[in-house]
Amino acid sequence: MMGAIIRMNASDDTGTPAQAPARARILDAAEVVFARHGYDAATTRRIAETAEVPVGLVNYHFGSKLGLYRAIFELRAPTVMDQRAAGLAMARSEPDPDRRIELVIKALILPMFGLRASPSGLRFGQIMSRELSDPSSDERGIFAEFFDPVARMMIGAIGECYPDWSVAEVHWAYQAMLGAMMIVMTDAGRIARLSGGVVAPEDHEIAARHIVAILAAGLRHRDRSLTKDTPAMGGKPNETGDI
Amino acid sequence: MMGAIIRMNASDDTGTPAQAPARARILDAAEVVFARHGYDAATTRRIAETAEVPVGLVNYHFGSKLGLYRAIFELRAPTVMDQRAAGLAMARSEPDPDRRIELVIKALILPMFGLRASPSGLRFGQIMSRELSDPSSDERGIFAEFFDPVARMMIGAIGECYPDWSVAEVHWAYQAMLGAMMIVMTDAGRIARLSGGVVAPEDHEIAARHIVAILAAGLRHRDRSLTKDTPAMGGKPNETGDI
DNA sequence: AAAAATCTTGAACGATTGTTCAACTGGAAT
DNA sequence: ATTCCAGTTGAACAATCGTTCAAGATTTTT
Known part of the structure; x- marks a missing residue:
C-alpha cells in the first residue's frame, strides 16, 4: 500500500513554500x-x-538518520545560542543583582519562546524538549555539543548575580529555569485541556511573562536557610576543574 | 486484536525480586x-x-505492548496520587497562604522525588517524564486518565491559596512547578556533567529542598503587575465548565 | 485417576525498519 | 559531441518489529 509518490513538476507550485530543493x-x-x-x-x-x-x-x-537529525540542530541551534549570548551580554551591564537575574532569565527563555512564533521553530522546540528527556540522547551527544557551552554561560551568569550562592544552589536554580521553560516547549494541549481552553500555550508572549515573573521571584527570594551549607561558588563558573 | 485475558490467580504472593513469577x-x-x-x-x-x-x-x-505499558501506570500511579492527595489534605489545614503554598508544592513534588529512592521508582519517574513530553501520548490517553484528576486538585489548591489570582496565573504557576519537578525526574547525568560532579541529582532530599525553596519563593513573591489582567479564579477549580 | 484450565515455549507471520545500489536524469565542463 | 558528475529514482537487502499460534508443560478441579 502507498507505494507511489506523486511528483511535483515545475507546473505545480501551490502548497509548499515555493518549489524548494x-x-x-x-x-x-x-x-x-x-x-x-x-x-x-x-x-x-x-x-x-x-x-x-x-x-x-x-x-x-x-548519510544516515542520525546525520539528518544532527543537521536539524546544526541549522537551528546557532540562532538560539547567539540570541542567548547577546542577552547575557546585555544582562552583564545591569549592576543590580535582583534586576540582572531577571535579564539572565529572559536571556534563557525569550529566544526559545520566540521560536514558537513560527511553526518550524515550534517543532524545533519540541525536538529539543524530547531530546532532553531521552536517556539515549547521550549516545547522540547532541546536547553536550550544541547546548552545554551556553548552559555553562547561563550558570556562570547566575553565579555572578549571587556570588555567595553555593555551587548546588546555582545549578539547581538553572535546572528550575530549564524545567519551567521546557514544559512550555513540550506542552501541546494539556494546559488548554486542564484550564478548559482558557489558557492558551500558543501565546508565547503571555507565557513568557508568567514564567519569567515566577522564576525571577523564585531566585530573588528563595529561602536559603536549608540549602546554603555547600561551599560558595564565588562568581566563577566551573571552578571545579572540569571543562 | 487483544484476545488474551489477564488472569489473577489465588497464588497472589508478596513481591519478590529474585525468582519472581x-x-x-x-x-x-x-x-x-x-x-x-x-x-x-x-x-x-x-x-x-x-x-x-x-x-x-x-x-x-x-495482551499487547500498550496493555503492558498501561499496566505499569496502573501499578505505580495510585501510590503517587494517594500521597499527593494526602499532602493536599494536610496543606488545607494551614491557614496562612504563604505557608500553605509551600505545603502544596511539597504535596506535588515530594511523592515524586521520594520515588527516586528505589530503582524502580526512578524508572517510573523517567517513564512519566517521557510520556509528558511525547506528543503521541494523547493517543494513549494515559495522562488524561491517571494524572489529570490530581492535576486539577493541585490547580484548585493553588487557586485557594491566592483567590485573587487569574486562571492563567494559577495554571502557569502549576506548569512552572511541574516543569521544575519533571526536569529533575528526567535529568540522568547532565547536571552532574555541568557541575563537574559536584551536584548529584540522585540525592532527592537535597534536590527537593532546592526546588521547593525556589518554587515557594516564586509563587509567593511573583510580580503580578504584568499578568493579573485576566479574570480572577476565585478559589474554585474548573469554574470554566469543563470536566 | 481423569479432565480441564492455565501457563509456557519457540517457531512463524506479514509488515516495516535503515540502508544500499545499479540504473537513470539533466546540465555544465571538456 | 563527448565526458562527467551531482542529483534522482525505485527496487532490493538483511534485520527487526508486534503479534499469533499450535503444541507441550504444569497446575487445579473434578
Whole structure:
C-alpha cells in the first residue's frame, strides 16, 4: 500500500513554500516527523513521504538518520545560542543583582519562546524538549555539543548575580529555569485541556511573562536557610576543574 | 486484536525480586526498557529478554505492548496520587497562604522525588517524564486518565491559596512547578556533567529542598503587575465548565 | 485417576525498519 | 559531441518489529 509518490513538476507550485530543493524539503519534513515521534520512532520513510521525495534521497543527502537529525540542530541551534549570548551580554551591564537575574532569565527563555512564533521553530522546540528527556540522547551527544557551552554561560551568569550562592544552589536554580521553560516547549494541549481552553500555550508572549515573573521571584527570594551549607561558588563558573 | 485475558490467580504472593513469577518479571523488565527507550522505541523482544522469558509470554499476560505499558501506570500511579492527595489534605489545614503554598508544592513534588529512592521508582519517574513530553501520548490517553484528576486538585489548591489570582496565573504557576519537578525526574547525568560532579541529582532530599525553596519563593513573591489582567479564579477549580 | 484450565515455549507471520545500489536524469565542463 | 558528475529514482537487502499460534508443560478441579 502507498507505494507511489506523486511528483511535483515545475507546473505545480501551490502548497509548499515555493518549489524548494529536495535537501531543504527533507530537512523541513524531518523536523515535522522528529517533533511528532521522537528520534527512534521517526522513520526515514515517513520523512521521505512528507517531503515527497524517494526514500533513497534522504540517505544520499544526509548519510544516515542520525546525520539528518544532527543537521536539524546544526541549522537551528546557532540562532538560539547567539540570541542567548547577546542577552547575557546585555544582562552583564545591569549592576543590580535582583534586576540582572531577571535579564539572565529572559536571556534563557525569550529566544526559545520566540521560536514558537513560527511553526518550524515550534517543532524545533519540541525536538529539543524530547531530546532532553531521552536517556539515549547521550549516545547522540547532541546536547553536550550544541547546548552545554551556553548552559555553562547561563550558570556562570547566575553565579555572578549571587556570588555567595553555593555551587548546588546555582545549578539547581538553572535546572528550575530549564524545567519551567521546557514544559512550555513540550506542552501541546494539556494546559488548554486542564484550564478548559482558557489558557492558551500558543501565546508565547503571555507565557513568557508568567514564567519569567515566577522564576525571577523564585531566585530573588528563595529561602536559603536549608540549602546554603555547600561551599560558595564565588562568581566563577566551573571552578571545579572540569571543562 | 487483544484476545488474551489477564488472569489473577489465588497464588497472589508478596513481591519478590529474585525468582519472581513471570508476570511480575515482565512488568519489572518493561519498566527498565520503557524508561530507557520510550514507548515506541522499546521492543517487546528486548523486554522479554530482560525478563528472561520467551516473547510470547508478554502478549499472553498483557495482551499487547500498550496493555503492558498501561499496566505499569496502573501499578505505580495510585501510590503517587494517594500521597499527593494526602499532602493536599494536610496543606488545607494551614491557614496562612504563604505557608500553605509551600505545603502544596511539597504535596506535588515530594511523592515524586521520594520515588527516586528505589530503582524502580526512578524508572517510573523517567517513564512519566517521557510520556509528558511525547506528543503521541494523547493517543494513549494515559495522562488524561491517571494524572489529570490530581492535576486539577493541585490547580484548585493553588487557586485557594491566592483567590485573587487569574486562571492563567494559577495554571502557569502549576506548569512552572511541574516543569521544575519533571526536569529533575528526567535529568540522568547532565547536571552532574555541568557541575563537574559536584551536584548529584540522585540525592532527592537535597534536590527537593532546592526546588521547593525556589518554587515557594516564586509563587509567593511573583510580580503580578504584568499578568493579573485576566479574570480572577476565585478559589474554585474548573469554574470554566469543563470536566 | 481423569479432565480441564492455565501457563509456557519457540517457531512463524506479514509488515516495516535503515540502508544500499545499479540504473537513470539533466546540465555544465571538456 | 563527448565526458562527467551531482542529483534522482525505485527496487532490493538483511534485520527487526508486534503479534499469533499450535503444541507441550504444569497446575487445579473434578
